[in-house]
Amino acid sequence: MKIKDSVVLVTGANRGLGLAFTQVLLEMGAKKIYAATRKPDTITTKGVIPIELDITNKKNIENQSSLILDINMLINNAGIYRKANLLDDNTMEVVRDVFETNLFGMLSVSKSFAPTLIKNGGGVIANVLSAGCWLNGHGNLAYCMSKAAALSLTNDMRIALKHHSIQVTAIHAGFIDTNMMSNFSGIKLSPHSVAYHSLIAISQGMQEVLIDDMSKKAKMHSIDNIPYFTEH
Numbered sequence: 001m002k003i004k005d006s007v008v009l010v011t012g013a014n015r016g017l018g019l020a021f022t023q024v025l026l027e028m029g030a031k032k033i034y035a036a037t038r039k040p041d042t043i044t045t046k047g048v049i050p051i052e053l054d055i056t057n058k059k060n061i062e063n064q065s066s067l068i069l070d071i072n073m074l075i076n077n078a079g080i081y082r083k084a085n086l087l088d089d090n091t092m093e094v095v096r097d098v099f100e101t102n103l104f105g106m107l108s109v110s111k112s113f114a115p116t117l118i119k120n121g122g123g124v125i126a127n128v129l130s131a132g133c134w135l136n137g138h139g140n141l142a143y144c145m146s147k148a149a150a151l152s153l154t155n156d157m158r159i160a161l162k163h164h165s166i167q168v169t170a171i172h173a174g175f176i177d178t179n180m181m182s183n184f185s186g187i188k189l190s191p192h193s194v195a196y197h198s199l200i201a202i203s204q205g206m207q208e209v210l211i212d213d214m215s216k217k218a219k220m221h222s223i224d225n226i227p228y229f230t231e232h
């Protein structure tokens with residue numbers, strides 16, 4: 001998959017990692033970039049096309065997927081973090097809320113846009129997951145569950161789309177310096193470098209990108225259940 005001349009839709013493109021993806025795609029010569037966001041007026045990057053897309057809104061997704069017919073790459077980046085523990089009063093509510101975005105949102109967007117990629121002869125769907133697919137820690141019940149489930153979704157997408165020449169790539173990272181991790185004071189990766197290395201890996205045909213040591217160790221030692229970050 002060549003990034004140059006690709007036509008790409010990035011969800012959650014107004015800030016954080018999604019914004020970095022659009023910037024790196026521009027640097028790498030992508031032909032057209034749809035910067036999908038709930039707030040199109042917050043997109044200020046020149047050279048991208050802002051579109052309104054709430055990944056939890058079925059009608060909105062169906063409407064946009066009927067209008068955007070030229071993509072050959074979808075980057076499922078949008079996601080949320082909500083603190084949740086097993087014994088909280090609102091555990092179920094928070095878990096459902098997080099799943100609505102991180103799992104069902106990803107599923108819904110992929111399901112709606114995959115036929116376009118198929119019609120266009122194939123391409124790439126990249127799902128932004130996390131080291132949290134394999135790790136748990138205090139407060140991270142909803143987030144880690146949702147990312148583990150999204151990993152299963154990603155594996156299924158590979159099976160369903162393999163014969164349609166669609167490469168499905170999972171992107172895993174530990175801590176990235178975005179708003180989501182603003183309360184975490186440890187070392188964080190720059191969103192630009194995560195986006196850059198992910199796109200290079202995608203262009204090399206990789207189906208799984210383990211961006212940092214934390215992701216590599218998390219996957220390797222998942223059975224040991226190393227504590228993920230403990231405070232957020």
Ligand SMILES: NC(=O)c1ccc[n+]([C@@H]2O[C@H](COP(=O)([O-])OP(=O)(O)OC[C@H]3O[C@@H](n4cnc5c(N)ncnc54)[C@H](OP(=O)(O)O)[C@@H]3O)[C@@H](O)[C@H]2O)c1
Pocket residue numbers: 011012013014015016017018037038039053054055056077078079080101105128129130131172173174175176177178179180181
């Ligand atoms: N930061 C990390 O350490 C880290 C590590 C591994 C993986 N990730 C993953 O990386 C992805 C990007 O996160 P980030 O770090 O850039 O976080 P962020 O700065 O909080 O950005 C999250 C993005 O998702 C968008 N979003 C949330 N719900 C949405 C919805 N229903 N519809 C459309 N867009 C929605 C947000 O849009 P609004 O501005 O409208 O809220 C925002 O653009 C997420 O999937 C996250 O789980 C992050």
